[in-house]
């Protein structure tokens with residue numbers, strides 16, 4: 001029995017270390033969309049949304065430049081929401097944009113969508 005408990009706590013310990021620690025921290029002090037973007041999205045999309053994050057440049061599909069407003073305007077909010085929630089494959093694109101529907105609530109995704117859109121607001 002003790003061995004099982006020990007094994008379980010090891011698994012739990014590993015899961016805690018690998019798990020989305022940022023998500024756990026958010027629950028405590030509900031973060032702004034900008035904080036979520038910097039914690040979760042910037043590694044691919046770049047800290048200022050130019051699609052130049054270190055992990056994004058290694059992918060087969062490079063994340064789009066959020067400041068390219070003509071291109072960004074082609075996708076309706078519902079479609080972009082779906083892409084963040086279900087990943088790019090869910091709307092028939094590549095497999096390179098992960099799905100966030102498990103890690104983030106719909107409200108958080110809406111906030112992130114607004115944050116992504118703000119790169120194309122003039123003010």
Ligand code: HEC
Pocket residue numbers: 037040041042043044045055056059061062063064065080083084088093094095096097098100112113116
């Ligand atoms: C592992 C790298 C990675 C992470 C992390 C990531 N994305 Fe993406 N994202 C991509 C890639 C690659 C695409 C383009 C996919 C395609 O067009 O097939 C994309 C596409 C998008 C798009 C559609 C516009 C576009 O570039 O085509 C939005 C909006 C978006 N991501 C938002 C987010 C948000 C918000 C987060 C954080 C919750 C996030 N992404 C995290 C890689 C990533």
